[in-house]
């Protein structure tokens with residue numbers, strides 16, 4: 161059976177900051193690329209670089225065996241791809257739009273119904289890191305698609321495959337971002353506290369950065385306790401000792417919203433109230449983990 165001849169190797173849907181970076185990296189690597197964007201006029205630089213710009217999603221889909229969606233969110237992916245489901249049949253869809261795990265699984269099921277090979281991607285990089293190999297893209301979904309496309313995917317960043325459940329890459333991505341944003345929120349709270357005695361955010365940062373860096377050394381020990389499931393192992397800082405109500409009070413006294421630290425104190429209090437005060441601080445994990 162003769163294979164269909166495609167004018168390009170990959171089509172990129174969505175030419176925002178990230179979609180443009182992905183398309184540019186593919187072109188830099190000598191790949192032929194078709195591009196589409198909802199709002200016209202965003203393809204000029206890519207076209208100068210060798211991309212073929214088309215005016216409809218359907219044309220973009222029909223142009224390549226591999227379709228890469230890099231849109232705003234899950235809703236925009238559904239809105240864009242829904243009308244071209246039958247055109248996607250027999251092609252590979254790589255969706256690097258940020259979605260929740262459930263949304264990724266929903267798209268994978270939709271793709272299966274329409275005979276589309278689905279690979280979900282979670283980009284752990286900013287656009288300037290694409291092609292510079294300083295970032296990572298996590299994948300889950302079709303193993304065959306991942307293995308076949310790996311030489312192309314590696315043009316963007318280091319790739320890692322997390323299994324055939326399409327939601328898994330998103331779980332890892334969002335778990336990493338969750339840790340990061342909560343660290344930032346803690347930093348903002350600390351900066352707001354320091355500001356009440358006239359310390360600039362820059363001054364506070366000079367103190368906070370090395371302190372936080374040193375504290376991240378603790379994470380590996382917490383991980384050992386969590387994975388071992390024994391919060392009574394000697395040498396741990398206890399939950400009773402970790403009571404943070406004075407931090408909450410201090411924040412209130414200084415007129416600073418205590419929300420970030422109050423949230424941590426709430427997690428500690430739940431475990432203390434359940435009778436675990438003498439156990440290690442890592443037991444806070446038990447207030448959070450999924451019951452599976």
Ligand code: FVH
Pocket residue numbers: 174175176177178179180197198199202230231232233235236239240256257258259283284285286287
């Ligand atoms: N930029 C980054 O640093 C992060 C890094 C981690 C992963 N994200 C995710 O990548 C997706 C795209 O992000 P982006 O930075 O390219 O985002 P924008 O520059 O805002 O471009 C958005 C594109 O989506 C198009 N779009 C929006 N809504 C629709 C729609 N309803 N139908 C079709 N296309 C739509 C938009 O088109 P237009 O506004 O120019 O017409 C842009 O092409 C995202 O999931 C990040 O979380 C990037």
